[in-house]
Amino acid sequence: MPGSEQPVIRASSTDDFIKGLWRENPVFVQVLGMCPVLAVTNSGINALAMGLATTFVLVLSNALVSMLRHFIPRQVRIATFILIIATFVTVVDYLIQAISLDLHRALGAFISLIVVNCLILGRAEAFASKHSVGRSILDGLGMGLGFTLALLCLGGVREILGSGSLFGVALFPAGFQPWIVMILPSGGFFTLGLWLLLFNHLKRRRLAQGLVREVAS
Amino acid sequence: MPADRSQSPPASWPLYRALVGVGVVCGLLIVSVFVLTGPVIARNEAAALQQAVFRVLPGAVAKASLALGEDGHFRPAAADDAAHQMVHAGYDANGELVGVAIEAQGMGYQDVIRLLYGYAPQAQAIVGMQVLASKETPGLGDKIEKDPAFNANFRALAVPLSADGLAPRQPIEAVKSGTKTRPSQIDGITGATISSKAVAAILRQSSTRWVPVVYRLQAELAQQGGPDAGQ
Numbered sequence: 453m454p455g456s457e458q459p460v461i462r463a464s465s466t467d468d469f470i471k472g473l474w475r476e477n478p479v480f481v482q483v484l485g486m487c488p489v490l491a492v493t494n495s496g497i498n499a500l501a502m503g504l505a506t507t508f509v510l511v512l513s514n515a516l517v518s519m520l521r522h523f524i525p526r527q528v529r530i531a532t533f534i535l536i537i538a539t540f541v542t543v544v545d546y547l548i549q550a551i552s553l554d555l556h557r558a559l560g561a562f563i564s565l566i567v568v569n570c571l572i573l574g575r576a577e578a579f580a581s582k583h584s585v586g587r588s589i590l591d592g593l594g595m596g597l598g599f600t601l602a603l604l605c606l607g608g609v610r611e612i613l614g615s616g617s618l619f620g621v622a623l624f625p626a627g628f629q630p631w632i633v634m635i636l637p638s639g640g641f642f643t644l645g646l647w648l649l650l651f652n653h654l655k656r657r658r659l660a661q662g663l664v665r666e667v668a669s
Numbered sequence: 670m671p672a673d674r675s676q677s678p679p680a681s682w683p684l685y686r687a688l689v690g691v692g693v694v695c696g697l698l699i700v701s702v703f704v705l706t707g708p709v710i711a712r713n714e715a716a717a718l719q720q721a722v723f724r725v726l727p728g729a730v731a732k733a734s735l736a737l738g739e740d741g742h743f744r745p746a747a748a749d750d751a752a753h754q755m756v757h758a759g760y761d762a763n764g765e766l767v768g769v770a771i772e773a774q775g776m777g778y779q780d781v782i783r784l785l786y787g788y789a790p791q792a793q794a795i796v797g798m799q800v801l802a803s804k805e806t807p808g809l810g811d812k813i814e815k816d817p818a819f820n821a822n823f824r825a826l827a828v829p830l831s832a833d834g835l836a837p838r839q840p841i842e843a844v845k846s847g848t849k850t851r852p853s854q855i856d857g858i859t860g861a862t863i864s865s866k867a868v869a870a871i872l873r874q875s876s877t878r879w880v881p882v883v884y885r886l887q888a889e890l891a892q893q894g895g896p897d898a899g900q
Contacts, residue, residue, distance in 0.1 A: 520691065525683045532691050539695035543702045550706040553713050557802060632809065 468587050472594030479602030479644075480651040484571040489603060490640035492562050496619045499607025501555055503600025505548065505563060507593065509540045510572050514580040514592035516540075521581045533576040534567070541566045571599060606643050610634045722757045722770040725787030725797030729759030729767040735890070737882065743889055756883065758890050759787070766891040768796060769883050773875035777867040780804040782813070786823065786872060788880060790887040793830060794852075795841075795872065798823035803864075810864035819858050819865065827852035828876050835881050843869035 478484045488506070493499045516536050517524075524532050545563050548556045556563070566572065575595055580588040611617060614634030616624045633639050722732045734746040736754050746755050757770040768789035774781050782805070787797040800814040812819060829838045839853040843866045849856045855872075857865040883890065 520687075523690070524687045528684050528687055532687055535688075535691055535695055539698055542699050546702050546706040546710065550709040550713065553710075553717050636806065 465587060465590055468590040469594040472591065472596070472598040473601065474598070476595075477598045477602060477651075478571045478595050479599060480647060482571075482574075483648075484574060485569045485599065486644075487565060488562050488569065489606065490637060490644065492559060493603050493606035493610055493640060493643075494614065494635040495558075495611045496604065496607045497555075498558055499603035500600065501548070501559060502562060503596070503603040505544045505559070506566055506569060506572070506599055507596025508544050509537060509566050510575060510596040510599075511589055511592035512540045512543075513537045513572055514575055514588040515585055517576045517580040518583060518585045518588035524581075529577070529581060530573070533573055533581075537572050537576070538567045571595065602647075605647055606640065609643050609647075610639055614639060718757070721785050721799050721801065722759055722787075725770050725785055725799050726759035726768045726789075727787075727797060728761050730762050731760045731764075732770070733758045733760070741882075743886060756879065766790075766887065769879075769890065771875060771879050771883075772801070773871050775867060775871035775874065777803055777805050778810050778861075778863040779806065782864070782867055782871060784868065784871060786875070788828065788876070788883060790884045790890075792825070793828060793884070795823055795826040795828060795876070798868075798872070800868075805861070805864045810861045812858045812861045813864045813868050816858055816861075818856065822849075822855045825852065826855065826872075828880050829853070830881060830884055834884060837876055837880055841869050841873040841876060 472478065476482060479486075479489055485506070488502055492502045513533070513536050517533055520532075520536075541564065544566070545556075548559070548563060575591060579591045583591070608618060611619075612623060613631045614636075616622060616628045616630045631639070634643070719732060723729050734755055734757050735743040736746040736750040737756070738744050743756070752772055755772070759767040759770060761767050768787045770785055770787050772783070772785050774783040776782070780803070782800060783802040784798060784800045786795050786799075788794070789796045798820070803811065803814065805811045805813060826841065827839070828841065830836070831838045837853075839851060841853055841855065843855045843857045844850075846857050846859045855865065855869045857869075
């Protein structure tokens with residue numbers, strides 16, 4: 453590879469990783485995978501475990517899809533991607549059972565439902581099937597960590613207000629009356645709505661600042 | 670991706686090759702992980718069960734899993750025995766029978782509630798209960814697991830038998846919080862009425878079946894097999 457191309461590739465690889473964290477965040481920007489986002493974020497630890505499990509599946513499925521991209525005919529690509537994703541979900545299901553049965557019980561059916569998380573199939577189709585293994589892994593890692601971050605944002609707020617604790621550690625004195633609605637499904641919608649509001653506000657402000665800078669220059 | 674995909678219908682071979690090839694790789698991966706994690710998961714499940722048995726039978730330090738055979742007698746449980754045919758006898762440090770832990774399940778508010786309760790034949794009472802699995806509403810129905818006042822119901826919940834020893838004399842029932850008058854009643858939870866009544870119904874149904882059997886065979890249970898703390 454010519455030496456002059458390296459900086460371009462490095463910048464692009466960094467971008468593959470970074471974009472999922474903020475600019476193309478799967479939850480706050482792409483609004484993907486809403487089922488686990490709303491269902492399992494009633495506590496910080498559930499959100500973290502679900503985020504990491506999804507990241508694991510996303511990175512490995514992106515890697516395998518990218519590795520096999522020249523071998524998979526277009527006509528059967530979706531079936532093959534789902535087979536690959538389902539395999540890694542089964543793997544992660546067994547691993548979580550081996551690590552902690554309590555955690556497996558808390559996440560319930562949502563581990564199996566990672567198979568139908570549109571974020572994973574979306575990245576396999578939109579990115580991994582068209583790019584190299586290295587870039588696909590970085591994309592999966594960035595998107596997975598962005599997804600985890602978003603789940604933590606929701607899980608943290610909901611656990612603090614709904615249970616008065618964060619990661620199981622009590623934050624308020626005994627007199628605190630938890631807002632039970634926050635750990636019910638409706639609390640998930642409220643919290644997601646507020647986070648989306650914040651993200652859109654920040655995005656608009658940034659755009660406006662960019663325009664001002666452009667006009668000034 | 671093949672370059673000529675838009676020109677003619679695809680040949681079958683590449684499709685079969687891709688699907689079967691990926692299927693074989695995925696199958697091998699799943700089997701490998703299953704073989705590697707299987708023993709660890711089995712150990713975790715055994716440890717969780719043992720911990721739950723010791724929790725619902727205060728004083729027990731060893732347990733023996735037993736199955737009720739077709740001859741109406743208990744025998745050491747085998748790996749293929751169904752859960753609804755099994756009980757877990759708990760023994761104290763002197764090897765004396767403390768009681769029997771029994772798994773039971775029934776419909777709750779959201780989904781099936783699975784629980785384990787300890788029955789002490791000498792006291793003719795349920796002496797502990799632990800919810801093993803439930804999807805009751807967080808903050809409301811899940812108080813059946815977390816509410817200390819509700820759990821206090823199961824420290825000595827009387828299940829006295831009729832004179833012929835064939836059925837409980839006073840079936841277990843849930844009553845409104847604070848209105849318990851008999852030792853076989855459960856003080857319900859305000860805001861989780863359906864879940865607390867479901868727990869009472871599960872215990873009533875299971876105890877009607879098991880309590881007469883365990884009471885009749887308690888001498889056999891005390892001797893049967895001997896404790897297998899590691900099982």
